Amino acid sequence: MNEREFDKIFALMQASFPESERRTYSGQKGLLTDSHYRLITETDNNNLIIAFLAAWEFPLFRFVEHIAVDPIIRGSGIGGKMMTAYMEESKKPILLEVEHPDTELAQRRIGFYERLGFYLNPFEYVQPPLQKGQDDLPLKIMSYPQLLTGEEFVLYKENLYRNVYKIKD
Template sequence: MPTIELYPIPWGQEPPAHLRQIYEEAFPPEERRPWTQLFGPERCEHIAQLILSDDEVVGFVVGWELPSSHYFEYLVIDPNRRGQGLGSKVLQLLGQLYDDEYPIVLEAEPAGYSPMAERRLAFYARFGLIVQPFDYRQPPYGADLPWVDLHLLSNRSLQEADFLRIQQEIHRQVYRISSDK
């Protein structure tokens, strides 16, 4: 069974080039932060980590430490390595690393969006990530991109007040907007 490790990516350093293409193929433009914002020279608030499987780079994860949650913006696994349990091991590791008073949250496309969305939701459900029963919209990453109706998932059920606080923190700190639409 492969060993999984997370290795921090220092600010201003990019992950191996093949991961950019995987990232761009895995997420549509309206759900994709510009690469330079993820791995550019500017100091940023998010935490980017390489995913290593037996010392081979197989993906990356980008997360944010927010006041009320641990928000994971991206989990990217090389498609040639999918189906080997690597994503499962990464979620288990993240669950161990962030097993505290704050929930783990992430966004996902709703059921019916695409076959990949269906697989992602089923995958996340196997690890106890619960689709929260409140409307959630991802703000645009750029002026020419739309808001996107998504689900917010969490490793625990959230009360509406907690959901709204976490949504506000994501919108304000991750997307840099102050109001919801």
Template structure:
């Protein structure tokens, strides 16, 4: 019998599994999409934020860092340990997390083989690509805003939901970045 996946929130950087989670975080995301480690010390106390380790029994599987804002959940970072890739762990984890929730996430524009595969991965899990153009500010200096595609489940975002999401990123998430005065993620 396969053990069920568990989402166990980290409360500090000294928690069991944090070092493995941090190593995975650093190899899985580009510098502009990552926070500094010390920024998590502040974010752990934010009631909207949760940094989950994904576990199968005592085995560390991956990370799911997410935010709760009003009617939606924003998946900021999802990564599975490289030794487990290809075993549908990411699919299982995201499907379990998203069950019964309004979920928003961002992906790179589907312009190359990897980004197209990523789009199809999320589509297989019931996410839809949204038409609103979205510019996301980088979290770290030097700041380089970059275009991302908003995906949502169980259906597309209204323009109002997309604006609310962009406002949430600007007003809440960017507090934990290197921005002194958060830059507005734009909907074009």
């Protein structure tokens, strides 16, 4: 991936996620060297990046950290198509984080994933800070193709904390 492509992805990330749900520019760019991290992009007819899916792929499961579509073409179905393609190529469970269903936007986002086949798990979960000085962020875990058991949730959460969020204990 060249610098310009990464810059477009990071700009999409900034336009799509609050600061508490993304890393710094250098922190995000540093993930490109991690063998578990994968960026999938969608381009338009001019070969410009219009959407991306950022995921972590582990032996037991996959974790979609970010998916975003250029604000100009949101609602066109591109995000759903990207997610569906990612789900279809996987034989492993897929997890993602969502906000608590306290707002209309959060409820719509959860509904989007439920229509794709994801389940909202009942377990308490916080996303550790992605940048220095931030607080833990209370979120919920959604999973595909089924709800997680308590044991699976603990195992996957420990893996996320250790490998994605770099929490040692």
